[in-house]
Amino acid sequence: ALALIAAPIPANAAGTAGDDARAEIALIPAPSELVPGAGAPVELGPGSVIKIHPRDDGAAEVGEGLAELLRDATGYAIPVGQRAAGASQDATIVLSTRGDADLGDEGYRLEAEGTRISIEAQSAEGLFRGATTLRQLLPDEVESADSSGVDWTGPSVSIDDAPRYDYRGAMLDVGRRFYPVDDVKRFIDQMALYKYNALHLHLTDDQGWRLTVDARPELTQIGASTQSGWKPGTGGPWFYTKADYKEIVDYAAEHFIEVVPEIDGPSHAMAAKASIPEINCDGKAVAPYSGFDVGLPTICLTPERREEVRAYLDDVFTEAAQQSSSDIVHIGGDEVPATTQEQMDWYVQTSAEILAEQGKRVMGWHQIGASPLPPGALMQWWADAGDQASIGTPNERPDVRELRNALAQGAQVIASPADRAYLDMKYDATVPYGLSWAGLVDLERAYDWDPISVTSSPDGTVSLATEEQIAGVEAALWADRAYFGSTKLPTSLDQFIPVAQYADFTSFPRMPAIAEVGWSAPEVRSFDDFERRIVEHADRWDEMGIGYYRAPDVPWK
Numbered sequence: 001a002l003a004l005i006a007a008p009i010p011a012n013a014a015g016t017a018g019d020d021a022r023a024e025i026a027l028i029p030a031p032s033e034l035v036p037g038a039g040a041p042v043e044l045g046p047g048s049v050i051k052i053h054p055r056d057d058g059a060a061e062v063g064e065g066l067a068e069l070l071r072d073a074t075g076y077a078i079p080v081g082q083r084a085a086g087a088s089q090d091a092t093i094v095l096s097t098r099g100d101a102d103l104g105d106e107g108y109r110l111e112a113e114g115t116r117i118s119i120e121a122q123s124a125e126g127l128f129r130g131a132t133t134l135r136q137l138l139p140d141e142v143e144s145a146d147s148s149g150v151d152w153t154g155p156s157v158s159i160d161d162a163p164r165y166d167y168r169g170a171m172l173d174v175g176r177r178f179y180p181v182d183d184v185k186r187f188i189d190q191m192a193l194y195k196y197n198a199l200h201l202h203l204t205d206d207q208g209w210r211l212t213v214d215a216r217p218e219l220t221q222i223g224a225s226t227q228s229g230w231k232p233g234t235g236g237p238w239f240y241t242k243a244d245y246k247e248i249v250d251y252a253a254e255h256f257i258e259v260v261p262e263i264d265g266p267s268h269a270m271a272a273k274a275s276i277p278e279i280n281c282d283g284k285a286v287a288p289y290s291g292f293d294v295g296l297p298t299i300c301l302t303p304e305r306r307e308e309v310r311a312y313l314d315d316v317f318t319e320a321a322q323q324s325s326s327d328i329v330h331i332g333g334d335e336v337p338a339t340t341q342e343q344m345d346w347y348v349q350t351s352a353e354i355l356a357e358q359g360k361r362v363m364g365w366h367q368i369g370a371s372p373l374p375p376g377a378l379m380q381w382w383a384d385a386g387d388q389a390s391i392g393t394p395n396e397r398p399d400v401r402e403l404r405n406a407l408a409q410g411a412q413v414i415a416s417p418a419d420r421a422y423l424d425m426k427y428d429a430t431v432p433y434g435l436s437w438a439g440l441v442d443l444e445r446a447y448d449w450d451p452i453s454v455t456s457s458p459d460g461t462v463s464l465a466t467e468e469q470i471a472g473v474e475a476a477l478w479a480d481r482a483y484f485g486s487t488k489l490p491t492s493l494d495q496f497i498p499v500a501q502y503a504d505f506t507s508f509p510r511m512p513a514i515a516e517v518g519w520s521a522p523e524v525r526s527f528d529d530f531e532r533r534i535v536e537h538a539d540r541w542d543e544m545g546i547g548y549y550r551a552p553d554v555p556w557k
């Protein structure tokens with residue numbers, strides 16, 4: 001997308017004529033090209049309308065969503081339609097999906113000056129991303145209902161924008177800690193503001209099973225009775241009915257976000273093993289698990305149980321595929337103890353066959369890279385700096401070999417380096433919850449990396465992935481210990497914080513940082529400028545009621 005812009009003007013360029021105007025604009029993620037306009041600022045008023053072409057369905061849909069946001073905030077009527085602008089000075093917003101073909105799937109062009117704001121794209125999705133930019137150009141109060149006494153002005157500006165990567169995901173570990181539908185929606189709202197387009201739901205783990213599977217009611221009858229650290233028998237069950245799940249998928253779709261479901265296996269499957277006796281080698285159910293170990297026993301992978309295990313995989317992957325909206329299904333594959341390569345290969349291949357029948361692409365944690373992979377596979381690279389440091393050395397770690405092997409088979413990478421993009425890592429030693437096995441991740445660490453650099457040796461001389469082999473990035477919010485006191489299991493339920501509080505605290509300000517890694521071109525990124533912008537966004541989070549962490553490395557207002 002960048003190639004189409006002849007001379008990109010970095011959003012953080014210094015010493016140009018528009019510096020003052022530019023300094024007031026705080027867009028996250030940074031757009032490909034931003035030119036402060038010479039004209040008058042725009043201002044919404046009671047006469048503002050959203051204009052669309054009569055047969056432009058995609059624009060109508062996005063227009064209605066934008067109008068709702070603006071109506072809530074401003075109290076103006078903001079009709080959507082073909083109507084011409086009134087005689088007033090109030091701005092007209094013009095939306096069109098008939099923009100230049102070179103804008104790409106999610107690209108858009110936004111021009112604001114005087115009484116006109118126009119957003120052009122090639123698709124409803126591109127238009128939605130552009131409308132999100134407009135939202136960020138308007139005062140912070142646009143994020144809250146019924147604001148009074150606000151001047152609804154925005155700068156005169158010209159923006160050309162498109163994402164660097166197609167896949168920009170965020171993951172919720174609903175397996176360890178259940179997120180009620182409203183909390184998932186809240187997270188979707190936050191993702192949308194930062195132009196994320198994939199919600200990865202980690203639906204199953206040792207500590208819980210959350211997906212309704214018609215053929216296997218035991219999975220939710222038994223497997224949904226636990227959460228990580230929660231005293232068994234004191235609550236639940238916690239799972240999504242089919243209607244709940246559909247509500248999530250539909251809400252995500254309204255925000256142009258697809259839902260990527262994960263059924264983890266062959267390890268991280270104690271909830272399934274507790275529910276279905278015949279997927280265990282001895283044919284006996286295990287006890288429900290709510291501790292916080294990893295690397296627990298797998299579903300049975302030895303030949304005598306393959307028929308039963310295949311039937312289980314068939315049921316659960318088919319259901320996950322059919323209930324979700326993405327063409328990707330995640331098969332897990334992480335932290336598998338005591339298996340032979342043949343057994344792991346069987347798991348990956350069997351899962352891949354089932355998903356091929358459903359027309360889905362396979363995604364998995366990078367450990368799947370040791371196995372033969374189906375065409376179109378995605379591998380999620382969660383390695384930390386230690387793994388990266390071994391790239392190109394005589395002692396390359398197994399993780400690195402898995403990456404090489406996956407790339408050699410034509411797979412693409414989703415970059416989720418644990419010491420950058422794991423939102424459950426503590427920001428610093430003082431925060432009350434989260435883990436630190438991959439180190440502390442302050443805002444600069446979360447921001448200052450690149451998918452190419454985390455798949456290269458530290459000196460950059462050995463690069464394993466090309467730009468084309470990287471499909472995107474993902475911020476992963478694990479929930480092993482979503483409670484106060486992270487060194488031992490909680491002793492009482494009041495140590496469990498509301499899940500929205502956990503998600504807000506761990507995701508803000510880092511989730512916007514990782515959004516910029518996935519969206520913005522390297523040329524327009526700089527941590528200094530990001531810091532300036534993130535501080536402005538904190539006002540927006542206050543309007544939205546987001547309980548962010550005032551990380552000490554950031555000069556908050």
Ligand code: TNX
Nearest residue numbers: 294334365382424435478480
């Ligand atoms: C490792 S990353 C895991 C998860 C944990 C996470 C906690 C990965 C694929 N597996 O099971 O939740 O660390 O940070």
